[in-house]
Amino acid sequence: MQTRRKPFHKPVVVKNKPAVDQVTGEKIPKSFVFARGNLPGPLKQLKLDLRKLMAPHTALKLKEKxxxxxxxxLNVAGPMGVTHFLMLAKTASSPYLRLARTPQGPTLSFKIHEYALASDIARSQARPRCPPDLFKNSPLIVLSGFGSGGQHLKLTTIMFQNIFPAIDINTVNLSTCKRIVLLNYDKDTKLIDFRHYSIRLQPVGVTRRIRKFVQSHQVPDLRNLQDVSEFITKAGYGSESEADDEAATVSLASDVGRVNRASNRSAIKLQEIGPRMTLQLIKVEEGLCSGSVIFNEYEKESTEGDQEDDGEPTSQ
Structure with a gap:
């Protein structure tokens, strides 16, 4: 008795299409954060902190060998739609961070003068705040002081702006704006302060107890109170003075949550969550870690790309 063979169907290979923002229609940038060479323990943790900062459009569990x-x-980045590389390296003199656009560059090389991990920032705070949904959306980015420099600073501005998805201020959902990355350039020291904050809104003129009551949906314990007014006016739970600062208050375009209404003013509160870095731009290369040098802070490297003697790591 003959068995009937099943027809053979050639598998169809579907290429990954680049993710596109549903509102702006633009390609969503994605990133790889990885090390070049061996890193000491603190720099390994900085790499993980940077991956978390770049979430959700990054490979949080990228395997390296x-x-x-x-x-x-680069071979893996193409099919996955990865647009940027953030590469950490360590030489005998200093740690370095490279920011590159794939697949053809340019590449910006930064010397890391100082850095603090996210855990260091949390330990320095009396009430560290990092809710689990904080990293579901990309951070906003604000750059300050970069307009006073040359072409290399303009290129730096464009590179940092493009590593995160663009937003449309007319259609953006305010409830998704929960983090912000701030870069401030000091033209005198030529250093860049890199900071990462969480964004929190608080209604102005609402006591802390009332705000927590509305947010938690829990019935308050009134057993030890003579009157409900004591729950509202009890000492230590009034409106926080920093929240009533006129310079830090805004009128929202739409409601955000249950307590921040568009009809009322809300205070914007930033809390640093790290990591924190002090960077210095030392070199800009035309290609991906190669090619002609557009900018060189030390002015020791020729246009052919000869390695300078400042200890910067070479590409592998």
Whole structure:
């Protein structure tokens, strides 16, 4: 008795299409954050902190091996729609951060003068705040002081603006704006202060107890009170003075949550969540970690790309 063979169907290979923002219609940038060479423990944690900062459009659990070179990451980046590389390296003199656009550059090299991990920032605060839904959306980015420099600073501005999705101020959902990355350039020191904050809104003129009551949906304990007014006016739970600062208050275009209404003014409160870095732009290369040098802070590298003697790591 002959068995009937099942017809063979050639599998159809579907290429990954680049993710597109449903509102703006623009391609959503994605990133890889990885190390070049061996990193000490604190820099390994900085790498993980940067991955979390770049969430959700990054590979949080990107696997790295010692034998991987830059071409290996580039081969994987294409099918996955990855647009930017953030690469950490350590030399005998200093740690470095490279920001590159794939697949053809340019590449910006920064010397890391100082840095603090997210855990360091949290330990320095009396009430650290990091809710679980904080990293579901990309952060906003604000750049200050970059307009007073040359072409290399303009390119730096464009690169940092493009590593996060663009927003449309007319249609953006305010409830998704929960983080902000701030970069401030000091033209005197030529240093860039890199900061990462969470954004919190508080209604102006509403006591802390009432605000927590509305947000938690829980019935308050009134057993030890003579009157309901004591729940509202009890000492220590009045309106916080910093929330009533006129300079820090805004009128919302739409309601955000249950307590921040468009009809009332709300206070914007920023709380640093890290990581924190002090960066110095030292080199801009035309290609992906290669090619002619557009800018060189030390003015020791020729246009052919000869390695300078400041200890900057070479690409592999």
């Amino acid at each position: 010692k034998r991987n070179n830059l071409k290996d990451f």
